[in-house]
Each structure stands twice: as structure tokens, then as C-alpha cells.
Amino acid sequence: xxxxxxxxxxxxxxxxxxxxxxxxxxxxxxxxxxxxxxxxxxxxxxxxxxxxxxxxxxxxxxxxxxxxxxxxxxxxxxxxxxxxxxxxxxxxxxxxxxxxxxxxxxxxxxxxxxxxxxxxxxxxxxxxxxxxxxxxxxxxxxxxxxxxxxxxxxxxxxxxxxxxxxxxxxxxxxxxxxxxxxxxxxxxxxxxxxxxxxxxxxxxxxxxxxxxxxxxxxxxxxxxxxxxxxxxxxxxxxxxxxxxxxxxxxxxxxxxxxxxxxxxxxxxxxxxxxxxxxxxxxxxxxxxxxxxxxxxxxxxxxxxxxxxxxxxxxxxxxxxxxxxxxxxxxxxxxxxxxxxxxxxxxxxxxxxxxxxxxxxxxxxxxxxxxxxxxxxxxxxxxxxxxxxxxxxxxxxxxxxxxxxxxxxxxxxxxxxxxxxxxxxxxxxxxxxxxxxxxxxxxxxxxxxxxxxxxxxxxxxxxxxxxxxxxxxxx
Numbered sequence: 001x002x003x004x005x006x007x008x009x010x011x012x013x014x015x016x017x018x019x020x021x022x023x024x025x026x027x028x029x030x031x032x033x034x035x036x037x038x039x040x041x042x043x044x045x046x047x048x049x050x051x052x053x054x055x056x057x058x059x060x061x062x063x064x065x066x067x068x069x070x071x072x073x074x075x076x077x078x079x080x081x082x083x084x085x086x087x088x089x090x091x092x093x094x095x096x097x098x099x100x101x102x103x104x105x106x107x108x109x110x111x112x113x114x115x116x117x118x119x120x121x122x123x124x125x126x127x128x129x130x131x132x133x134x135x136x137x138x139x140x141x142x143x144x145x146x147x148x149x150x151x152x153x154x155x156x157x158x159x160x161x162x163x164x165x166x167x168x169x170x171x172x173x174x175x176x177x178x179x180x181x182x183x184x185x186x187x188x189x190x191x192x193x194x195x196x197x198x199x200x201x202x203x204x205x206x207x208x209x210x211x212x213x214x215x216x217x218x219x220x221x222x223x224x225x226x227x228x229x230x231x232x233x234x235x236x237x238x239x240x241x242x243x244x245x246x247x248x249x250x251x252x253x254x255x256x257x258x259x260x261x262x263x264x265x266x267x268x269x270x271x272x273x274x275x276x277x278x279x280x281x282x283x284x285x286x287x288x289x290x291x292x293x294x295x296x297x298x299x300x301x302x303x304x305x306x307x308x309x310x311x312x313x314x315x316x317x318x319x320x321x322x323x324x325x326x327x328x329x330x331x332x333x334x335x336x337x338x339x340x341x342x343x344x345x346x347x348x349x350x351x352x353x354x355x356x357x358x359x360x361x362x363x364x365x366x367x368x369x370x371x372x373x374x375x376x377x378x379x380x381x382x383x384x385x386x387x388x389x390x391x392x393x394x395x396x397x398x399x400x401x402x403x404x405x406x407x408x409x410x411x412x413x414x415x416x417x418x419x420x421x422x423x424x425x426x427x428x429x430x431x432x433x434x435x436x437x438x439x440x441x442x443x444x445x446x447x448x449x450x451x452x453x454x455x456x457x458x459x460x461x462x463x464x465x466x467x468x469x470x471x472x473x474x
Contacts, residue, residue: 031077031122032119032120032122032125033061033065033117033118033119044107044109045107045109046248046269048102048107048108048278049102049103049107049278050098050099050102050108051098051099052097052098052269052270053074053098053099054071054096055094055095055097056094057092057093057094057095058079058094058095059093060093061077061079061117061119064097064119065119067097068097068119071097073099074098074099075098075099075100075101075124076098076099076118076119076120076121077095077098077118077120078096078098078116078117079094079095079096079116079117080093080094080095080096080116081115100124101124101128104144104145104224105128105145106128106129136165136168136215136217137166138165138213138219139162139163139213139217140162140163140165140219141159141162141211141219141220142161142162142163142209143157144223145223146223146224146225147223147225147226147285148286149200149226149228149285149286150227150233150286150289150290151200151201151227151228152200153227154198155196155197155198155200155225155285157195157197157207157209157223158194158195159193159194159211159221160191160382161357162209164213164214168213168214168215168217169214170211170212170214171212171214172192172211173193173210173211174211175208175209175210176208177206177207177208178208179205179206180203180204180205180206181200181201181203181205184198184205185197185198185199201227202229202232203227203229204224204226205224205225205227206223206224207222207223207224207225209221209222233287233290235274235275236255236275237255237257237286237290238275239254239273240275241254242267242272242276243267243268244268244269244270244271245270246268246269246271248267248268248269249266250266250268251264251265251266252264252267252276252277253265253276253278253280253282254277254283255283255286257290257291257292260291262277262280262283262287264280271318271319275287307324307325350387350388350400350401351371351400351401351404352369352371352389353387354389355368355379355390356381356385356389356390357379357381358382358384358385358386359384360383360385361382362382363380363381364380365378365381366378366379366390367379367390367391367392367394368389368390368391369389369397369398369401369404374404376394376397376401378394389401
């Protein structure tokens with residue numbers, strides 16, 4: 001494995017599972033605050049589907065948490081450190097709100113970095129970051145990613161990534177329909193963890209997987225199948241390619257109804273529309289066979305953006321280069337600028353990832369680095385979807401990860417991509433924003449009186465992403 005390049009990164013914080021629960025009184029379910037001083041690499045987070053939502057100047061970390069609470073998509077509130085040299089540093093800090101969950105998977109990865117704080121939504125922590133407890137914990141159920149399809153499609157669900165803890169093994173898999181049209185057909189396959197779903201009609205279906213281990217302990221997980229109706233197909237399959245206002249370069253896929261095929265395009269890193277897929281297969285499942293359809297009624301928009309004149313607009317149409325609002329307010333805060341970079345030359349985020357078996361069914365002996373014991377350990381790799389802590393030889397593993405410790409990670413390592421996280425330390429994260437545009441604005445503020453205006457001031461997304469200077473501008 002070649003050493004990782006110093007990629008562009010969003011600075012974010014990883015935090016402890018022995019966390020103090022905090023939360024604004026108005027937050028339903030609340031947030032958890034964690035150990036400070038961790039950061040996230042953007043390349044891996046955004047490639048995995050994580051989304052930057054918005055940013056603002058706030059007077060306190062608690063105000064950042066409150067703002068995240070008011071956005072139903074926000075599950076991670078990130079606060080940058082104070083700049084002690086700037087006037088007003090005690091009054092204002094930068095808050096970034098982030099969605100780290102993409103189709104039932106937690107997409108953020110972390111490394112230590114001084115000065116940052118964050119809060120994670122309690123429900124997201126429990127579902128994606130909670131570790132098994134007790135002397136003989138139950139197995140870890142993994143039901144797979146959420147799926148978007150057209151009516152009449154057949155979907156195969158599997159629980160192959162589920163894992164028994166310790167010396168136990170999984171002895172039984174049971175799938176059931178939790179909600180949705182009960183005329184759906186469920187058929188077992190030759191694999192005990194699989195079920196084929198057919199006779200799907202437009203609507204949302206939630207399926208539950210229950211796994212039982214050889215000790216008789218069981219656990220459950222859920223996954224969702226969204227079957228698109230015509231209006232939803234317009235948003236998911238007919239929306240034009242949208243780069244967005246940020247200036248990174250991520251390969252994504254979109255459906256082109258003219259050719260009837262999914263095509264690759266470059267995504268800038270923030271404010272995607274729904275016709276934005278991580279893979280060609282994901283795109284094809286969602287849109288195969290779709291032809292041009294009437295545009296959906298604007299009154300039916302679910303994730304709405306309010307134009308300055310009060311009109312309702314689907315939020316994914318913001319910053320797409322086309323003035324959808326009559327007053328043009330959906331494009332008012334989308335100016336582009338060059339992005340400053342900060343490089344962190346370390347192997348730590350790769351060498352602290354959990355061993356990942358993956359969804360395939362082969363059996364290959366591989367090595368992963370255990371930062372707690374500071375040595376490489378053997379594990380079984382299924383043959384696909386590996387993470388970076390995966391080495392063919394023990395010596396290569398040792399050479400690459402030599403010196404990385406578990407001082408900040410204290411991880412409980414187990415092989416689920418969704419839940420392979422933390423016993424004493426769980427992941428939150430704090431996005432630190434250090435762009436050229438923002439730093440220049442901050443330097444200017446250092447020569448001005450302290451602001452006495454509103455509690456927070458919105459920032460544009462391109463001012464909050466920190467990318468590699470070699471990233472090609474769009």
C-alpha cells in the first residue's frame with residue numbers, strides 16, 4: 001500500500017464515547033459533546049457521501065449546537081478554535097453544520113488536531129457509533145445501505161457484514177417488513193443472510209434484520225428502500241448536473257434521460273441535488289428506464305428553501321447556476337473563490353481504522369494495525385470494499401503504521417464498516433475551516449470594532465471547505 005498523499009481535508013474533531021451529554025433544551029433527543037482536538041479528512045468523508053450543510057459565526061459552541069438542532073439534516077455541529085490574535089475572538093467562532101450519514105452509513109473519518117469542539121446528534125451516535133457493552137455483548141447487525149429504485153425493481157438485501165463479537169458466531173438471520181405496502185414479496189436465496197424483495201410499488205419500505213449468535217444473543221438493524229413515484233423521479237433522475245458552489249473535485253454519477261444512461265460528472269463538494277450518486281450502480285438502480293416527466297409541483301417540495309419573496313423552492317435547486325426564485329435569491333450567496341489548503345502529513349487516520357471484512361464472501365488473510373497495542377493483527381478480508389488499514393503482509397503493515405498510537409483513539413476494533421468504532425472512544429467530529437477567503441476576512445476584522453450584531457452570520461460554503469491546492473478548479 002502506498003502512503004497516502006496529503007489530501008485536501010476538512011478539519012473536524014473525533015471524540016470520546018465517555019462523553020458528556022449536552023443539549024439545548026429545545027433539542028429533541030439532544031446532542032453529545034466529546035473530547036476535543038480531532039479532525040476529519042474531507043476527501044474520504046465527501047467521497048463517502050457526507051455533506052456540508054452550512055456555516056456561521058456564533059458567540060458560543062452552545063449556539064452552534066442549537067443551530068444544528070434546528071436543521072433536520074444536521075447531525076454534527078463543529079466549532080473551530082478561537083484565534084487569540086484577532087479582535088472579537090472571544091465573542092465569535094466559526095460553526096459548521098454537517099450531515100455525516102449517507103444512506104444508512106456514517107461517512108466521516110478522523111485524526112487528532114488541536115483546538116476543535118463538536119456535538120453529535122444523540123440518535124445518530126446510538127445508531128452508528130455505539131459499541132457493544134457487557135462481558136458477552138450481542139452481535140452487531142448490519143442491514144446494508146438504504147436503496148433508491150424504480151417501481152417493479154427487484155432488490156437483494158443482505159446481512160453479510162453483520163458480526164458476532166469475541167469467539168461467538170452468527171447462527172441465524174431473519175428479515176421482516178417493518179413498514180410499507182405489505183403486498184411486497186420476500187424470497188430467501190441460497191445465502192442465509194440474503195432475501196430478495198420484489199413487487200415494489202411507489203413508497204417507502206423499512207426492513208429489519210435480526211441476527212442471533214451462537215450464545216443465543218440477538219440484535220437488529222434496519223434499512224430503507226425508497227421506490228420513486230413520478231414526482232420523485234423528476235428530482236432524483238431528471239435534475240441537471242449540479243457542480244455546486246464549492247471548488248473541490250469529486251467524481252459522481254447522474255442519470256441522463258436523453259441517453260437513458262448514467263454519466264460521470266465532477267461535483268464541487270457541497271449543496272448537491274438528488275441526481276448525484278456515489279457509483280454508477282447506485283445511479284442505475286434509482287433511474288433505469290426513466291424518461292422525461294413533468295416537473296413536480298413546487299408546492300410539494302419537502303426540503304424547502306424560501307425565496308426572499310416568500311416562494312417555496314426545493315432546496316436542492318439552490319446554487320445550481322440557474323435563478324429559480326423570481327428574485328434570484330437562491331443564487332445570491334454562491335460566489336466562488338479559490339480555496340486555501342492545510343496539509344497534515346500523517347498516517348494516523350489510515351492506521352486507526354477498524355479491520356473491515358467488506359460485503360464480499362471470499363476469505364483472504366490480511367493484516368491491520370491496532371493502535372492500542374501498537375502492532376499489526378491478522379483478520380479475514382472478504383475481497384472487496386477494503387479500507388486503508390488493510391495490508392497483505394505483516395511487515396508492510398508495521399512499516400507503514402510504525403509509531404501511530406491509540407492515545408487519542410482508545411478504540412474497540414471490530415469489523416463492521418457502519419459500527420466498527422469505539423468502546424471507550426466514539427467518533428464525533430469537528431470541522432475546522434481554514435480557507436483563504438475566511439482568513440482574509442478575519443484579518444480585516446482584526447482592525448475593526450467588535451461586532452454587536454446578530455448572534456450568527458451565515459458564511460458561504462466555499463469559505464468553509466479546506467481543499468488541496470492541487471485540486472483543479474471547476
